[in-house]
Amino acid sequence: xxxxxxxxPFRTLAPAPAAAPDPGLVQPRTEEENIREEIEKGILFTKxxxxxxWAVNNARANSIWPLSxxxxxxxxxxxxIAGPRFDVSRFGAEVYxxxxxxxxxxxxxxxxxxxxxxxxxxxxxxxxxxxxVIAMGACSSCGGVFNNYAILQGxxxxxxxxxxxxxxxxxxxxLLYGILKLQExxxxxxxxxxxxxxxxxxxxx
Amino acid sequence: xxxxxGPQHPSTHGVLRVALELDGETIVGAKPIIGYLHTGMxxxxxxxxxxxxxxxxxxxxYISPMSNNLGFCLxxxxxxxxxxxxxxxxxxxxxxxxxxxxSHCVWIGTHAIDIGALTVFWYSFREREKVLxxxxxxxxxxxxxSYFRVGGLSMDIPEGFLERCEKFVDEMPAxxxxxxxxxxxxxxxxxxxxxxxxxxxxDAVAWGVTGPSLRGSGVKYDxxxxxxxxxxxxxxxxxxxxxxxxxxxxxxxxxxxxxxxSVKIAKQAIxxxxxxxxxxxxxxxxxxxxxxxxxEVKTSMEALIHxxxxxxxxxxxxxxxxxxxxxxPKGELGFYFISDGTPRPWRMKVRSPSFINLQALPLMIxxxxxxxxxxxxxxxxxxxxxxxx
Amino acid sequence: MALTQERVExxxxxxxxxxxIERLTGxxxxxxxxxxxxxxxxxxxxxxxxxxxxxFAMLSWMGGVDCLPRVPRFETVYNLLSLSNSLRFTLKVRxxxxxxxxxxxxxxxxxxxxxxxxxxxxxxxxxxxHPDLTRILLPEDWIGWxxxxxxxxxxxxxxxxxxxxxxxxxxxxxxxxxxxxVKYRAQ
Numbered sequence: 001x002x003x004x005x006x007x008x009p010f011r012t013l014a015p016a017p018a019a020a021p022d023p024g025l026v027q028p029r030t031e032e033e034n035i036r037e038e039i040e041k042g043i044l045f046t047k048x049x050x051x052x053x054w055a056v057n058n059a060r061a062n063s064i065w066p067l068s069x070x071x072x073x074x075x076x077x078x079x080x081i082a083g084p085r086f087d088v089s090r091f092g093a094e095v096y097x098x099x100x101x102x103x104x105x106x107x108x109x110x111x112x113x114x115x116x117x118x119x120x121x122x123x124x125x126x127x128x129x130x131x132x133v134i135a136m137g138a139c140s141s142c143g144g145v146f147n148n149y150a151i152l153q154g155x156x157x158x159x160x161x162x163x164x165x166x167x168x169x170x171x172x173x174x175l176l177y178g179i180l181k182l183q184e185x186x187x188x189x190x191x192x193x194x195x196x197x198x199x200x201x202x203x204x205x
Numbered sequence: 206x207x208x209x210x211g212p213q214h215p216s217t218h219g220v221l222r223v224a225l226e227l228d229g230e231t232i233v234g235a236k237p238i239i240g241y242l243h244t245g246m247x248x249x250x251x252x253x254x255x256x257x258x259x260x261x262x263x264x265x266x267y268i269s270p271m272s273n274n275l276g277f278c279l280x281x282x283x284x285x286x287x288x289x290x291x292x293x294x295x296x297x298x299x300x301x302x303x304x305x306x307x308s309h310c311v312w313i314g315t316h317a318i319d320i321g322a323l324t325v326f327w328y329s330f331r332e333r334e335k336v337l338x339x340x341x342x343x344x345x346x347x348x349x350x351s352y353f354r355v356g357g358l359s360m361d362i363p364e365g366f367l368e369r370c371e372k373f374v375d376e377m378p379a380x381x382x383x384x385x386x387x388x389x390x391x392x393x394x395x396x397x398x399x400x401x402x403x404x405x406x407x408d409a410v411a412w413g414v415t416g417p418s419l420r421g422s423g424v425k426y427d428x429x430x431x432x433x434x435x436x437x438x439x440x441x442x443x444x445x446x447x448x449x450x451x452x453x454x455x456x457x458x459x460x461x462x463x464x465x466x467s468v469k470i471a472k473q474a475i476x477x478x479x480x481x482x483x484x485x486x487x488x489x490x491x492x493x494x495x496x497x498x499x500x501e502v503k504t505s506m507e508a509l510i511h512x513x514x515x516x517x518x519x520x521x522x523x524x525x526x527x528x529x530x531x532x533x534p535k536g537e538l539g540f541y542f543i544s545d546g547t548p549r550p551w552r553m554k555v556r557s558p559s560f561i562n563l564q565a566l567p568l569m570i571x572x573x574x575x576x577x578x579x580x581x582x583x584x585x586x587x588x589x590x591x592x593x594x
Numbered sequence: 595m596a597l598t599q600e601r602v603e604x605x606x607x608x609x610x611x612x613x614x615i616e617r618l619t620g621x622x623x624x625x626x627x628x629x630x631x632x633x634x635x636x637x638x639x640x641x642x643x644x645x646x647x648x649x650f651a652m653l654s655w656m657g658g659v660d661c662l663p664r665v666p667r668f669e670t671v672y673n674l675l676s677l678s679n680s681l682r683f684t685l686k687v688r689x690x691x692x693x694x695x696x697x698x699x700x701x702x703x704x705x706x707x708x709x710x711x712x713x714x715x716x717x718x719x720x721x722x723x724h725p726d727l728t729r730i731l732l733p734e735d736w737i738g739w740x741x742x743x744x745x746x747x748x749x750x751x752x753x754x755x756x757x758x759x760x761x762x763x764x765x766x767x768x769x770x771x772x773x774x775x776v777k778y779r780a781q
Binding site (some may be wrong): 067068069070071072073075076077079080083084085096098100110111113115116119123145146148149150151168169171 | 214215248267330
């Protein structure tokens, strides 16, 4: 009977050892053994996943498209960062989109009145994932100077906020720092790839 | 068909909603719906002292904050019956004219962007940054400065302020020439703004429109000339008036000419401040209403008591009413106070120009196309913070 | 000779001898103010606008006031501007607390439209004959008249430990969000 190892077309790489090895003698590792060990450890797959995450996160962080959504005075400082002195183009975020369907980032710049709150919620829901919200200024973070019947005390009552920027209004450098912090947050997060993410963020619809 | 130009729109200068009734592409009716930025400032002013309400005024017309501060302070000073020294008035005039220049820079940048001329935005915001650094130097904040107080200023002007202002006003006319180069004879600009958003003089007066929009329609009424305040009757300047057609191009020309006039007034004001002294009194010398200087507080008993009363309670104005106006970059800005003798006003009513000018919008766009709505809203120059208060 | 406010009052009294016009005076009444009854408001305004000597062509603004302990409780204030004479004039109408009504002046000055809506929005004062008396600044379904003196400011209490017993205790310092190797682009 022929040796099945000779005729089996699916024989594995490493041939069977010819004779029982001498227990005292340490056999040198062959090339194939090394490769197999590496493959079995599975390092290659982990590297691809982390590369993909790194690439996706960097792409998202360095090309945030804000929604042009200025409410009040902070909106003017937001316009100022689009201006020549505090250039936000260097961070990739100068493309202010008019439509929420095309935007990643909603910078709630200004005081949120009770009449405007359902509109903000609707705009937030119209934005596709992944989306982030920056509450710019004191009024959108916590109500700010105005604590009365007409102003919502903080936009985080209706949308989940990622970065709060204090100031009244915050200097454009402050807003840029907030955008950089958001970039850090995006780079450190686990991106949801694919159309049906497994877990929803707390507070999102 | 009814089309909604929603509260979130790249060209509505804030949260303005306009419900347009369309027949094809022509507009048959328009209804501005406002209130998306209503802040309850008038109610809140009844719970705060006069000085505490000054930061609120910054946030009304947030593009020209010093004008709002001035309007408030003038109305309170009229109620109290005090008048600040001439040096303070000159500083106020200087800062208000710089405010006018910066507000018109924002206006021209955003109006041009709406119509499609993007370059003007970069240029005019560059000039605005210079004015904002001047504000920063004098009050500590770029936009919401709250620099004026009832009876004077909160602090004296720092060293180097006048040189900075001079440098700015010397180079400003060249920049205004730049904007005019790009827009005034530009055929696209003329096609988009000539005979667009017409407002006749009779309509403008009947609908209460004031400011450059009124002057663009041919009515020569400027509060700095007709009801002078803060020493404006001693400055030499022209009142630019439009051709009388009342279209967006007229209003554009009026505002650009106003920028040049503001430079003239600012130069005169700087000269006057130099004459009256670069350092000097920056408040009325009436300690019942105004904080006494710190040196006196530490030595004189009456000054200490006044300081304590004013800081702890606020000053006590007489029982009465006063209404006072300023020529804000948007129009006639007025504050009406009713006082009942307590440090908190009984009623503060703000006559905000944008609220009233916006009412004339449906008249201007009747029978026009949708693109003209954008040009019309831009040419009236509204600020939603002021419309909704 | 320039028009003065005294002359305006004189002309008004001549033209409307039966209408009770009262001038408000006081140590700090800085504007010339006349109180007219609500029924004759539209006639008075039309006269002020159309008379060639007076020519109050612009209604600068119109607002409401709530003088709560006083009876009548409400007031509407009208500030008129004569462009040709550079003169201002103030009219007031006093209104009772129950059912405050005053005829609209939108027929005289169309700009009064939004002013009256705002006064209605804030105080609940009704303007008879107004083309579209609905809320303008507050949401359509708001209940109440916020600027009345008996309406509260509506502020939210600032949460301190003494007035919010069930507040969650702040957690200890959070782990840093970004791992050390993340660099800013500028670097």
